[in-house]
Every structure is written in C-alpha cells, then in structure tokens.
Amino acid sequence: xxxxxxxxxxxxxxxxxxxxxxxxxxxxxxxxxxxxxxxxxxxxxxxxxxxxxxxxxxxxxxxxxxxxxxxxxxxxxxxxxxxxxxxxxxxxxxxxxxxxxxxxxxxxxxxxxxxxxxxxxxxxxxxxxxxxxxxxxxxxxxx
Amino acid sequence: xxxxxxxxxxxxxxxxxxxxxxxxxxxxxxxxxxxxxxxxxxxxxxxxxxxxxxxxxxxxxxxxxxxxxxxxxxxxxxxxxxxxxxxxxxxxxxxxxxxxxxxxxxxxxxxxxxxxxxxxxxxxxxxxxxxxxxxxxxxxxxxxxxxxxxxxxxxxxxxxxxxxxxxxxxxxxxxxxxxxxxxxxxxxxxxxxxxxxxxxxxxxxxxxxxxxxxxxxxxxxxxxxxxxxxxxxxxxxxxxxxxxxxxxx
Numbered sequence: 001x002x003x004x005x006x007x008x009x010x011x012x013x014x015x016x017x018x019x020x021x022x023x024x025x026x027x028x029x030x031x032x033x034x035x036x037x038x039x040x041x042x043x044x045x046x047x048x049x050x051x052x053x054x055x056x057x058x059x060x061x062x063x064x065x066x067x068x069x070x071x072x073x074x075x076x077x078x079x080x081x082x083x084x085x086x087x088x089x090x091x092x093x094x095x096x097x098x099x100x101x102x103x104x105x106x107x108x109x110x111x112x113x114x115x116x117x118x119x120x121x122x123x124x125x126x127x128x129x130x131x132x133x134x135x136x137x138x139x140x141x142x143x
Numbered sequence: 144x145x146x147x148x149x150x151x152x153x154x155x156x157x158x159x160x161x162x163x164x165x166x167x168x169x170x171x172x173x174x175x176x177x178x179x180x181x182x183x184x185x186x187x188x189x190x191x192x193x194x195x196x197x198x199x200x201x202x203x204x205x206x207x208x209x210x211x212x213x214x215x216x217x218x219x220x221x222x223x224x225x226x227x228x229x230x231x232x233x234x235x236x237x238x239x240x241x242x243x244x245x246x247x248x249x250x251x252x253x254x255x256x257x258x259x260x261x262x263x264x265x266x267x268x269x270x271x272x273x274x275x276x277x278x279x280x281x282x283x284x285x286x287x288x289x290x291x292x293x294x295x296x297x298x299x300x301x302x303x304x305x306x307x308x309x310x311x312x313x314x315x316x317x318x319x320x321x322x323x324x325x326x327x328x329x330x331x332x333x334x335x336x337x338x339x340x341x342x343x344x345x346x347x348x349x350x351x352x353x354x355x356x357x358x359x360x361x362x363x364x365x366x367x368x369x370x371x372x373x374x375x376x377x378x379x380x381x382x383x384x385x386x387x388x389x390x391x392x
Contacts, residue, residue, distance in 0.1 A: 005200070009200065009202075009203065012203060063179075063182045063183060063186045064182070065182060065185075067182065067185065067186045067189065068185045068186065068188070068189035071186070071189035071190055071192075071193055072189060072192075072193075074193060076193050076194065076196050076197040076198070079190065079193050079194065080197065097154070097157075098157070098187070098190050098191055098194045099194060100156075100157045100158055100191040100194070100195075103156065103162070103163065103164070103167075104151070104154040104156075104167065105164070107154070115150050115151070115154070116150055118154055119149075119150040119151075119153040119154055120153075122153055122154055123153040126183065126186060126187075129190075130186070
C-alpha cells in the first residue's frame with residue numbers, strides 16, 4: 001500500500017498504538033477488520049501528503065499462459081512498488097486481494113467498494129500488470 | 144456467463160475456495176469451464192506466492208507472535224447492551240410497543256355504535272324533565288310500551304335495570320342513531336337509552352358485541368350492551384363504579 005518499508009512500519013506502529021489506546025479506554029476493537037481498515041486509512045493519509053501518481057491510461061494485455069513464470073522472476077519489492085503506484089481504490093483492492101487473507105465480502109467491507117467496482121479494480125489490475133510484465137519481463141526471455 | 148457471476152469470478156478466492164459462500168462457489172463452478180479463468184487463477188496464485196515471499200522485519204514479526212492480537216477483542220455483553228445505538232433501538236422499540244399496546248387497548252374497548260352512544264351521553268346531560276312524557280312504572284315494562292305505541296321491537300330494558308322506577312320517557316329521531324327511546328328513572332337521575340345498533344356496510348346486519356362496555360365523557364358514564372340489534376345504554380352522572388354495581392358482568 002505504501003511502497004516504502006519505513007512508511008509501512010510507521011502505519012503499522014500507529015495502528016497498533018491506536019488499538020492499544022482504545023483497549024486501555026475499555027473500547028478495544030471488536031472486529032479484526034478494524035486493524036486493516038485503520039491501516040488502510042493511515043496509508044491513504046500518508047500517500048495524500050506525498051507525491052501523487054499521475055493518472056495515466058495504463059496499457060493492458062490479456063493474461064497469458066506464461067504469466068506465472070514471468071511473475072516468478074520478480075522480487076516482492078517490484079510488485080509492492082507497482083501496486084503502491086496504482087491509483088485508489090485499485091491499490092487497496094489489489095493489496096488486500098493478493099494478501100489472500102480476505103473473502104471478497106471482507107474486502108468490500110474494508111474498502112467500502114461495491115462488487116462491480118472491486119471486480120473492475122482487480123480485473124483491470126491484472127491486465128495492466130500483465131502489460132507491465134510483458135514490458136519488463138517478456139516471456140521470451142524466460143526460455 | 145451471467146454478469147453477476149462474472150463479477151464474482153473476477154474476485155474469486157486465490158486459495159481456500161471451499162470456504163467461499165454459495166454465490167461465489169456458483170460463480171467459480173461456472174467460470175471453471177473457461178481457459179480465461181484458469182489463466183486468471185494461475186496468475187493470481189503466482190502473485191500471492193510473491194506477496195507471501197515478502198520479507199517482514201523482525202520487530203514486526205514479534206508483534207504477530209500472539210496472533211490473537213489481530214482477531215479483535217470480544218466485546219463484553221454489558222458494553223454491547225449500553226452502547227448508545229442499542230439503547231436508542233431499545234427506546235424506539237419500547238415507544239413502538241407502548242403505542243401498539245395503547246392502540247390495541249383502544250381497539251379492545253371500542254365497540255360498534257360508540258360514537259352514537261357518546262352523542263346520547265351529551266343528550267342525557269342536557270335533557271330536562273319537561274321534555275319527557277311523565278310515566279311512572281317499572282323500567283322493565285317500557286319495552287311493551289315502545290312496541291305497542293311506537294312499534295319498536297326489542298327495545299327492552301335489561302333485567303339489571305328492570306326494577307328501577309321511571310319518571311318519564313320519550314321517543315325521538317336522531318340523524319345518526321335513528322329512533323331513540325329515552326327513559327328517566329328516579330334512581331340517581333339515571334337515564335336509559337335504547338337505539339338501533341349500527342349495521343355492517345356489506346351485510347346490512349346489525350353489528351354485535353358481547354358484554355357491557357363503558358364510556359366516559361364530561362363527568363358522565365355510560366354502560367352499553369347489545370341485544371337483538373338494539374343497543375341499551377344506562378347513563379349516570381358520576382364515575383364508572385356508580386354504574387358498575389348495577390351491571391352483572
């Protein structure tokens with residue numbers, strides 16, 4: 001979400017501190033999604049202060065058979081950088097979806113999106129990432 | 144593939160598809176037949192593997208040594224009970240319940256012909272002795288008089304009031320009530336009324352009810368009963384208890 005490890009750690013610490021503060025006041029978060037909702041808002045607030053990504057029309061490509069091999073060549077930091085550069089709400093949708101920890105209903109709850117919006121964010125994210133993959137790690141170079 | 148299912152298939156779980164809800168399982172079942180979906184699944188799994196390969200700093204890992212931290216605290220029942228939203232809902236339900244009970248109670252105590260009975264209660268309060276034809280007899284005999292003289296059938300005084308001595312009586316027409324028989328008795332300046340029961344708009348049959356019903360208005364109390372399509376009302380100036388001792392429930 002943040003694209004920067006230092007920022008991510010700050011968001012994490014602030015979120016945990018907020019939960020501890022609420023717990024000390026006898027109002028501990030009752031919902032596990034609270035942590036993720038809170039962390040997301042803190043990420044968005046931090047991102048709003050920094051440099052904003054330009055709203056460009058991304059190239060897209062159909063997902064190929066060789067995509068898994070292309071992806072395997074990447075470092076996690078490359079993926080993190082790509083996702084953190086995506087516009088909202090696509091960034092949140094992709095980050096939460098690929099954590100593979102939440103059902104689609106939970107993602108809808110955290111991001112406050114509707115199903116068509118979430119579906120569009122994820123499916124267009126796939127195609128855009130595939131286009132980026134084709135440019136940065138072409139399938140032909142894997143052979 | 145239907146659009147709704149396609150939308151769900153785009154968000155299909157990467158792993159643990161068995162834990163998905165019914166709609167999602169239906170969407171996956173439908174999408175499985177297409178190559179596009181199998182490519183999507185391969186793509187998603189590859190990215191999820193990459194995400195799980197992300198190195199987590201040691202100091203953050205320590206926080207997750209106790210995994211229950213992120214599961215949230217279980218809210219105590221009394222905290223839930225005293226939550227402002229719960230209190231607001233409880234108050235709203237209580238108000239709705241009270242209004243419903245009041246309406247129900249009101250419905251239970253209303254009876255066909257109540258508006259006319261209330262009107263006649265006003266008549267009772269304004270009737271002067273000079274308006275009545277002097278008749279001194281037992282109230283129970285007045286039914287025969289009304290039948291023979293005015294052809295009013297079933298205008299009978301109930302046994303509870305039959306032994307009261309009459310001072311006078313009259314029969315008059317009222318726009319709403321129809322033919323009304325009014326009897327003044329010497330006991331506590333009580334007045335007795337007999338008038339037709341209102342008729343059902345569909346069946347044209349007199350509307351019936353059982354037992355005695357009480358109405359109170361401007362210091363007067365009326366006890367009303369229905370028999371054979373005729374309403375009888377005893378009216379007295381005073382509280383309900385003054386009439387209740389005459390009435391056998």
